[in-house]
Amino acid sequence: MATIYDVSQLAGVSLATVSRVMNKNTNVSEKTKQKVLAAMAELGYRPNTFAQSLASNCSNSVGVLVSQLDGPYYGPMMAEIEAALRADNRHVIIAVGHSDAAQEIDSVEFLLSKGCDALILDVEAISDEYLIKLSKSSTPIVLINRYIAEISDCCIYLNNELGGYMATRHLLDLGHREIAYISGPSKKHDAIERLEGHKRALAEVGISYDPALCFEGDYKEDSGVDGMNYLFSQNKTFTAVVCANDQMVSGAISVCLERGMKIPQELSFVGYDNIPFARYVSPKLTTVNNPIHEMGKMAALWLLKNLYKKDVEVANVFEPELVVRNSAIRI
Amino acid sequence: MATIYDVSQLAGVSLATVSRVMNKNTNVSEKTKQKVLAAMAELGYRPNTFAQSLASNCSNSVGVLVSQLDGPYYGPMMAEIEAALRADNRHVIIAVGHSDAAQEIDSVEFLLSKGCDALILDVEAISDEYLIKLSKSSTPIVLINRYIAEISDCCIYLNNELGGYMATRHLLDLGHREIAYISGPSKKHDAIERLEGHKRALAEVGISYDPALCFEGDYKEDSGVDGMNYLFSQNKTFTAVVCANDQMVSGAISVCLERGMKIPQELSFVGYDNIPFARYVSPKLTTVNNPIHEMGKMAALWLLKNLYKKDVEVANVFEPELVVRNSAIRI
DNA sequence: TATTTATGGCGACTATTTACGACGTTTCTC
DNA sequence: GAGAAACGTCGTAAATAGTCGCCATAAATA
Incomplete structure (x- = not known):
């Protein structure tokens, strides 16, 4: 492999000049520059990344x-x-x-x-x-x-708080009043914030937050399944479910469909993240876009x-x- | 930042010995090794990656x-x-x-x-x-x-050829005889091979391959939508569709559901790749696992x-x- | 003539690897 | 038991391929 030294020899210039051409920071005449560039091309010169990093500490x-x-x-x-x-x-x-x-x-x-x-x-x-x-x-x-x-x-x-608010607010605007929530892990910041938004939306219309209608998942599909099974086991009525991400919605909906329920006719869902698949599952997911x-x-x-x-x-x-x-x- | 030189000074050995301890390839006496290790720990020494790369060309x-x-x-x-x-x-x-x-x-x-x-x-x-x-x-x-x-x-x-064969063979085993195919781009090797497998399976039971029942997609969801619309426009009957990947199946199924069709009762689908979502869409996809x-x-x-x-x-x-x-x- | 611009030359610097050789001890052979 | 070979251990110094800055010098410009 050609080194900067070879280039300087062939171009008939010094090492410093070759370096100057490469880093195009100081003044080099057009003629010299072309000579150096030509020499580089002829030798197929590639600066050695390792040496560059060592010398420049970058x-x-x-x-x-x-x-x-x-x-x-x-x-x-x-x-x-x-x-x-x-x-x-x-x-x-x-x-x-x-x-x-x-x-x-x-x-x-x-x-x-x-x-x-x-x-x-x-x-x-x-x-x-x-x-x-x-x-x-x-x-x-x-x-x-x-x-x-x-x-x-x-x-x-x-x-995230606003996103959580928007999801629940949307359901409230559609007339829902009994809204379940499948949350992300309580140790994750975004999960906490999304839930806060949910609570704020509820409070805004005077609904008190019911912990029994909230299940803590782990953001994976399977915990959407678990969450849905938990909610059904609570013997509480609810007409909509907010999930803290789309993957859990997908798991949750699959449980409902297996039970022969019609979605969204019997139960509404709102997700979060707007992952690509949200457009292609059936029904297509209403969700909060996460850019x-x-x-x-x-x-x-x-x-x-x-x-x-x-x-x-x-x-x-x-x-x-x-x-x-x-x-x-x-x- | 401490250098290998500092370590050698503190341990009272040469640079080479320090290097030997680090690369544990040649013989160093246990006593020397411990001295060097102690010096490294004391200085909080970390080898400089750039210098290592330059010297070893790795x-x-x-x-x-x-x-x-x-x-x-x-x-x-x-x-x-x-x-x-x-x-x-x-x-x-x-x-x-x-x-x-x-x-x-x-x-x-x-x-x-x-x-x-x-x-x-x-x-x-x-x-x-x-x-x-x-x-x-x-x-x-x-x-x-x-x-x-x-x-x-x-x-x-x-x-891939075998995978394509298995997908179609499965449908044939289920009694299907009119099988449509939504392929990947014809310039991609895997798409060609999967289609070859499909053709082999058909040939095996004496069905001639009908190009009108084959649509070339691009492996994305949208081309599953396009493919399905194309197939419906052909005025040909078919009872099953093989798609060259799961994403196209998902697009294709969404078209059918929008038309009010029941899947798989009215139309069977087999996909390819077994992407994680294949388990969570409805119906859950029968597909070929791609490890x-x-x-x-x-x-x-x-x-x-x-x-x-x-x-x-x-x-x-x-x-x-x-x-x-x-x-x-x-x- | 004074000033600016372009270039060369040199050496310091980066932190490590590695070939080579030196040194001392052990083991083997005669 | 002595000399030689083998071997383990360790140090020296060259090599790695660049960057960077300083100073000197030459050429071009004002």
């Missing part, structure tokens, strides 16, 4: 830590992050935290040890303190789906702006939007 | 190129690759090819320029010739979902064995399996 890589890679949720986010960073010739290194504090910390250390310039984190179990401390170290971090007041500048998040791909893109842009000094606009907080389809009807 | 990184990151298909694969490589302290760099030859080649070059030790490729548009040439270069590659005879050793693939996560894992193990010299077992070819659920019934 790897042009960003570590992305997510809870999981399978499932419908993180793919779109990763896609946007990859695209935005790739367009600026940076690469992304992935790691998985499995929503477990020890594994998440381990993953952060792993990414750091690999020399990432920055980290994009979608973590659930790591404590605020750890993240605050981490953000003060030399490696910048961006948090997706999480708000920590002390480091709010590097947080990209959705107004996860936009947040991924924004996290990448944040780094481009703050770390790599590109001139781009960034936003921190995103608003949910209700997507009305066919799974919830007027009572 | 980055411990593997580039993974897939067609897309969103969608239900690649997540499980990436998850397995990440887990297997991570367990051996290697990291994965991702890139997206968008099923386009120019972009795929660009992505390969990109990953190569980033100093990957090896590449895992799930590419559709790149030519066999390019891949054969690439495999002869110094960077090893592994191909997922593709078979090229000349470099069969580094191909990890599914017997994509196992293939991902195998690709990683292949590298562990052939590149990083770990002692593991690898398999190249995977067999599909029919998963019988509720979307296809006896006629």
Whole structure:
């Protein structure tokens, strides 16, 4: 493999000049530049990334830590992050935290040890303190789906409370008054916030929140199944169910269909996230849009702006939007 | 940050000895080893990845190129690759090819320029010739979902023809004789092979393949919708539809349900891939299992064995399996 | 002539790997 | 029992391929 030395020899210039051409920062005459470029082309020269990183202490890589890679949720986010960073010739290194504090910390250390310039984190179990401390170290971090007041500048998040409110409000507007809720895990921030929104909507019309009509799931399809079975076992009446994500709706609806119920005629459902499949299941899901791909893109842009000094606009907080389809009807 | 030099000073040994302790390959006396380890701990020493890569010409990184990151298909694969490589302290760099030859080649070059030790490729548009040439270069590659005879050793693939055969055979066994087919794009290898299997199954029972009952989709939900509308417009009778993947089944079924049809009573469906959602849509899909996560894992193990010299077992070819659920019934 | 611009040259620097060789101890052979 | 070979252990120094900054110098411009 040709080195920068070979290029300088062939072009008849010094090492410094070759470096100047590559990093296009200082003045080089057009003629010299062309000579160097020609030499590079002739030799098929590629700068050695390892040496560049060593000398500049910059790897042009960003570590992305997510809870999981399978499932419908993180793919779109990763896609946007990859695209935005790739367009600026940076690469992304992935790691998985499995929503477990020890594994998440381990993953952060792993990414750091690999020399990432920055980290994009979608973590659930790591404590605020750890993240605050981490953000003060030399490696910048961006948090997706999480708000920590002390480091709010590097947080990209959705107004989950509002989303939870919108879901329930929609059902109330359709005349529903007995509304069950299948929640996400109570240790996850977004699950708590969505439930808060649900409660606020109920309170707004003077309905008191009934814990017996609430089941705590884990965001997976199976817990939608469990939740539905639990709700039916309560011997309480309800005309609608809000689920804290679309996957649990899908599990919940499958239980109803197996019992021969007609959806949405006998029971209305509202989901959350608007995952791609929400449009193709039957009935098509009424759900709250979670602009996860936009947040991924924004996290990448944040780094481009703050770390790599590109001139781009960034936003921190995103608003949910209700997507009305066919799974919830007027009572 | 402490360097290897600091460690050697504190431990009172040479640089080489510290390096030997880290790489535990050559003989170091237990006493010396302990001294070095103690010095490392005291200094909180972390080897500099960039310098390691420069000196050893090995980055411990593997580039993974897939067609897309969103969608239900690649997540499980990436998850397995990440887990297997991570367990051996290697990291994965991702890139997206968008099923386009120019972009795929660009992505390969990109990953190569980033100093990957090896590449895992799930590419559709790149030519066999390019891949054969690439495999002869110094960077090893592994191909997922593709078979090229000349470099069969580094191909990890599914017997797609057999899967296509199984899908149609299942319907034939249930008594169906008029079977429509919604295919994947005719330029994709797996789509062609699956269709071949379909034809073989038909031929086996003496049914001639009718092109009018076949629609070419693009593997996305919407083309399942288009395919179904096309089939209904043909004024031909059919009692079952095979789709070349589950996403198209989902689109196709949604058309039928909107027309008020009962599925599977009026029309049977068989899909392909067994994506997670296949279990939760209604009716639950009868489909052909595509062990994509196992293939991902195998690709990683292949590298562990052939590149990083770990002692593991690898398999190249995977067999599909029919998963019988509720979307296809006896006629 | 003074000032700016372009370029060369040199060396410091980055943190590690690795080939080679040195040194001392053990073991084997005659 | 002595000399030689083998071996384990460890250090030295070269190599890795760039970046970066300083200074000197030459050419172009004002």
